[in-house]
Amino acid sequence: SGLCMKELTTWCQQDVAQARKDGLIDAHQEKSMHDKILQFRAAMDGMYDYTDQPPHFFYIHFLVLLSALYLPLFAIDMAYSSGWGDNKSIQLDILQGVIVFLQCIFVVGLRSLGTKMIDPYGDDLEDLSVINYVEGTLE
Numbered sequence: 001s002g003l004c005m006k007e008l009t010t011w012c013q014q015d016v017a018q019a020r021k022d023g024l025i026d027a028h029q030e031k032s033m034h035d036k037i038l039q040f041r042a043a044m045d046g047m048y049d050y051t052d053q054p055p056h057f058f059y060i061h062f063l064v065l066l067s068a069l070y071l072p073l074f075a076i077d078m079a080y081s082s083g084w085g086d087n088k089s090i091q092l093d094i095l096q097g098v099i100v101f102l103q104c105i106f107v108v109g110l111r112s113l114g115t116k117m118i119d120p121y122g123d124d125l126e127d128l129s130v131i132n133y134v135e136g137t138l139e
Helices: 002-021 027-052 057-081 090-116 130-138
Strands: none
Touching: 002 027, 057 090
């Protein structure tokens, strides 16, 4: 979370202040390092600002519309188009059943992806790793 990043920048600020007290750096170097640390913190805050923003309104509602209306209507349409009475074929029934199943998996996967997009900097395995960004910046 953002608290880890803020704790890290606080430690850096304290280390720079301690180095100035110990006479390891001068006032100009201290100010320069504090400025760099504050720039880094501002950049990281900019990344964390996006975690509070949900996915676009249209995207989530479009997926709900697909799930609630389109999938049942598509299944009914496929059932009617496969035929009944003397005009039926088991191969066509199986093929259209597989198509309906695959479309359901696709739409449910899109809904799952939409919920994962809500928090891109969380603790889940597929989330972006802020610690890697911090390490890459420090190198």
